[in-house]
Amino acid sequence: MIRDITIGQYYMVDSPIHRLDPRLKLIATFVYVICLFAINDIYTYSFSILVLALVIAASKVPLKFIMRGIKSIFIIIILTAIINVLTTKGTHVLYELGWFTVTMEGVHMAAKMVIRLIMLIVSSSLLTLTTTPIQLTDGIEYLLKPFQKIGVPSHEIAMMMTIALRFIPTLLDETDKIMKAQQARGADFETGGLMQKAKSLVPILVPLFISAFRRADELAMAMEARCYHGGDNRTRMNTMVLQKTDYYAMAVVCLFVVCIFTIMLVM
Amino acid sequence: MGFMVKSKNLKYEYVRTFEVNNETRTETFLALNNVNIDIEKGSFIAILGHNGSGKSTFAKQINALITPTEGTLWVNGYDTKNEEFIWDIRQSAGMVFQNPDNQIVATIVEEDVAFGPENLGIEPSEIRKRVDSVLKAVGMSAFKKYAPSKLSGGQKQRIAIAGVLAMQPKCIVLDEPTAMLDPEGRKDVIETIKRLNREEGITTVLITHYMDETVEADKVIVIDNGVVAMEGTPREIFVQVDRLKSYGLDVPQVTEVAYNLRKQGINIPADILTPEEMVSAVCQLKSII
Numbered sequence: 001m002i003r004d005i006t007i008g009q010y011y012m013v014d015s016p017i018h019r020l021d022p023r024l025k026l027i028a029t030f031v032y033v034i035c036l037f038a039i040n041d042i043y044t045y046s047f048s049i050l051v052l053a054l055v056i057a058a059s060k061v062p063l064k065f066i067m068r069g070i071k072s073i074f075i076i077i078i079l080t081a082i083i084n085v086l087t088t089k090g091t092h093v094l095y096e097l098g099w100f101t102v103t104m105e106g107v108h109m110a111a112k113m114v115i116r117l118i119m120l121i122v123s124s125s126l127l128t129l130t131t132t133p134i135q136l137t138d139g140i141e142y143l144l145k146p147f148q149k150i151g152v153p154s155h156e157i158a159m160m161m162t163i164a165l166r167f168i169p170t171l172l173d174e175t176d177k178i179m180k181a182q183q184a185r186g187a188d189f190e191t192g193g194l195m196q197k198a199k200s201l202v203p204i205l206v207p208l209f210i211s212a213f214r215r216a217d218e219l220a221m222a223m224e225a226r227c228y229h230g231g232d233n234r235t236r237m238n239t240m241v242l243q244k245t246d247y248y249a250m251a252v253v254c255l256f257v258v259c260i261f262t263i264m265l266v267m
Numbered sequence: 268m269g270f271m272v273k274s275k276n277l278k279y280e281y282v283r284t285f286e287v288n289n290e291t292r293t294e295t296f297l298a299l300n301n302v303n304i305d306i307e308k309g310s311f312i313a314i315l316g317h318n319g320s321g322k323s324t325f326a327k328q329i330n331a332l333i334t335p336t337e338g339t340l341w342v343n344g345y346d347t348k349n350e351e352f353i354w355d356i357r358q359s360a361g362m363v364f365q366n367p368d369n370q371i372v373a374t375i376v377e378e379d380v381a382f383g384p385e386n387l388g389i390e391p392s393e394i395r396k397r398v399d400s401v402l403k404a405v406g407m408s409a410f411k412k413y414a415p416s417k418l419s420g421g422q423k424q425r426i427a428i429a430g431v432l433a434m435q436p437k438c439i440v441l442d443e444p445t446a447m448l449d450p451e452g453r454k455d456v457i458e459t460i461k462r463l464n465r466e467e468g469i470t471t472v473l474i475t476h477y478m479d480e481t482v483e484a485d486k487v488i489v490i491d492n493g494v495v496a497m498e499g500t501p502r503e504i505f506v507q508v509d510r511l512k513s514y515g516l517d518v519p520q521v522t523e524v525a526y527n528l529r530k531q532g533i534n535i536p537a538d539i540l541t542p543e544e545m546v547s548a549v550c551q552l553k554s555i556i
Contacts, residue, residue, distance in 0.1 A: 134374055166374045169416035215369045222370035225330050225362040226430065227354050227386040237381035237394040 009065070011129045017059035018130045021246045022139030028253045029127045035260050036116055036123075043263050045115065051256055052123060061129050069125035070118055077117055084110035137161045138240065155231025163219070171212060178207050271438045271470040272306040272329055272360070276338035279324055279493075298324040300493040301338070306472060308437070311464045313481035313501075314474045316490040317515035322474050325490065326442045329472065330362045343437055358387060360438040361431030365446050367423035376418075376426055377402065377411040383434040394433075401432040404467075405459050421452020425459055432463070438470035439463070445477060453477070478505070478519045482540045489514060502538045521545045 017025075032052075039045055056066060070077070086097075090105030128136070141158030148154050179189065182203050189200050279299040284291055298321045306312050316322040327333045328340055331347040343359040345352040361383075364370045373379035377398050384394045402408045405425040415423055424444055431439055441460065445453040457480050464471040473480065481487050487504045489497035491514045497504055505511070505518045508526045512518075518526070525539040525548070535552060539545050 134378075162373060166372065166415070169414070170368050173416075215366075218364065218366060218369035219372070221327075221332060222362075222364055223372060223382075225332060225357060225364075226372075226383040226434065227357045228382075229354070229386065233388040235385050235388050235391060235394065237378070237385060237391055237398065239391050 009068075009125065009128050010132050011061045011065055013060045015058060015060040015130070016245060017055065017126075019243075019245065020130075020249055021240055021242055022131050022135040023142055023240060024242070024246050024249055024253075025127055025131055026136070026139050026143060028249070029123055031253055031257060032123050033120060035257060036119055038264070039260060040112075040264070041267055043267050044260055045112070047259060047263060048119065049115075052119060052126075056122075056126060059126060059130050061126070065129060066122055066125060069121045073117070073121060077114055080117060081110045081114050084113050133165050134162070137165070138236075138238075142240065155234070159231075167212075167215070170215075171208065174211060175204065175208055178204050269307055270305050270341070271308045271310075272304065272340070272342055272472070274302050274304045274328075274335075274338065274340045277302040277304075277325075277328065277335050277340055278337035279321075279328065279333065280336045298493050299328070299335075302490075302493070302495055304488060304495060304498075306438075306470060307485075308470055309464075309468045310485040311461070311471045311483070312473070313484035313487045314472065314490060315476065315478070315481065315487060315516055317476065320490045320514075321493040322490045323442050324493075326362065326440050326472070326474050329360050329438070329440050331356045332362075354387075358434050359436055360440060361434055361436035363424070363427050363431055363439065363441045363444050365443040367420055367427055367447065370427050371415045371423060371430075374414055375411075376407065376413050376415060379415065379426060380411075380429045380433050383430055387434060397433045397435070398429075401429040404432060404463065405429045406455075419452055420448045421455045424448060424452065424456050428456070428459060428463075432469075436469065438472065440472045440474070442474045443476070444473075445475065445480065453480075476516070478517050478522075482519055489516065491515075501540055505540060506537045 032048075036048065039048055056063070085102055085106045086100045088103060088106035088109045090103030092104035093101050094104060094107070095102040131139070137158050140161070141154050144152050144154030144157065179187075183189070187200065187203055189197070189204075192200070277299055278297065278301060280295050280297050282293050283296050284293045286292070302321075302325065304325070314322050314325065324333070328335065328347065329342055331342070331353050334340075334348050340347045342356045345356050345359075347353075347356055371379050372382050380398045380402060381394050384397055389397075398411075399408070402411055405428055407422065407425050407429060410418060410422065410426075415426065418426070428439070428441075428444075439460075444460075445456050448456065460471060460473065461483060463469050473484065475481060482501050484501055487497070487499065487501050488495060489504065489511070496514055497507070497510070505522045508518050508523065517523070519540055521539050521542050521544070525535050525537060525545065528535050529537060533552070535548050536544075539548055
């Protein structure tokens with residue numbers, strides 16, 4: 001059962017957004033997030049929300065899955081709202097609460113921040129929902145390549161991500177086995193307080209770490225035996241080629257940026 | 268040179284540390300001692316030996332993962348001590364390890380098979396061709412988009428073999444490839460290995476302690492305590508039941524049966540290796556009676 005887990009939150013469905021080049025999706029998300037920090041008035045906000053809604057509709061990912069990401073940072077959203085409401089200084093005092101004053105400006109600010117946060121989470125989870133972890137890794141490797149000159153190990157980062165993804169199911173399986181083996185010898189993982197539970201994890205973690213190191217050692221040898229010598233002179237079987245739709249998407253991204261700045265200038 | 272692998276007075280020493288009474292001690296250990304082994308191109312060689320006999324050490328020598336302390340080892344004509352040829356050696360002699368989980372790198376079967384050729388810097392279109400053809404050769408084409416974690420042990424091991432084949436080696440060294448597999452998976456893997464040796468003419472060095480897998484080998488080499496203890500055709504080796512047992516090894520099941528029958532005074536050939544041979548020998552016996 002533990003084998004069936006999916007890594008990341010990729011939602012498998014065929015849509016134009018899913019088919020886009022991962023590099024383009026990464027850049028588009030990056031650009032969109034930057035724009036989120038630039039926008040400031042009702043017009044640009046509504047325009048960004050509209051665009052995001054259109055992309056979500058095109059991605060065919062059910063809204064339920066997208067909202068899941070927001071749920072996990074719900075507390076942060078609430079805290080941001082409260083802090084903004086209470087600390088923003090302004091002239092239109094609505095309510096006084098001891099040392100704090102709630103102002104009209106504070107409420108505006110809080111609303112802006114909350115919407116911004118939600119859009120941030122939604123846009124970035126849209127990326128992981130429509131792109132497999134492997135595609136993401138390839139995209140990141142490609143995009144980081146220009147930074148190799150200043151010492152960013154782009155190939156190594158990608159290789160580490162790949163190996164991590166590859167070994168998550170293996171190590172989960174192993175954890176399961178170790179837990180069962182310890183339980184068979186009378187280990188108790190269920191009862192006791194927090195400290196007790198934390199202590200009972202030690203007999204799982206020690207064998208797991210030892211085995212992980214052994215695996216790493218063997219894997220390194222197997223990789224060397226297959227002529228692995230880092231990223232130099234290495235080719236890839238699946239090369240990423242931009243399709244016609246990728247160019248259209250690129251135009252859409254540019255158009256979006258231009259629109260945002262035009263609106264900001266005009267209004 | 269007609270030899271794929273040739274070793275001359277090969278010695279390998281390493282320092283091992285161990286603990287006795289909370290005290291760390293070190294000692295130099297001679298894992299291989301004056302080993303002279305010649306492996307002909309295109310042949311199927313089985314290397315036998317109990318745990319710690321030095322057979323895996325020899326396998327790693329062929330792939331230049333470790334190099335001789337003394338003596339010389341040539342692989343496909345290259346001296347393994349020469350750093351310059353290390354990638355040529357590893358490309359011409361591929362290696363399959365015991366644990367299928369710890370030698371698969373990528374998260375998708377076809378990507379893993381492509382790993383070797385990618386390291387060699389081969390053109391993407393050529394890699395694609397090779398991956399498709401080797402996956403067909405090991406009978407795993409249907410699984411090319413699968414995650415390795417969803418495959419059985421035998422299937423994973425066949426993927427590992429495909430990954431080596433994609434580098435188009437002249438020789439494959441398999442270090443106990445079936446030790447962690449169930450009987451079904453073991454059969455699949457051994458059949459794949461034998462077929463590749465027969466049809467593609469790839470020199471095969473199979474290291475194992477399952478005697479039944481070695482019956483069809485061209486030559487069997489027994490390594491004990493770092494030295495070559497016996498060398499010969501399977502028939503020559505397996506008749507020496509007592510000697511094999513003194514090295515901590517078994518003989519194929521039917522050979523053992525024949526051996527015990529002879530002990531009981533039944534006149535049956537000593538060099539029976541397969542169940543089929545046993546059947547015909549027993550039938551002949553019956554017709555005499």
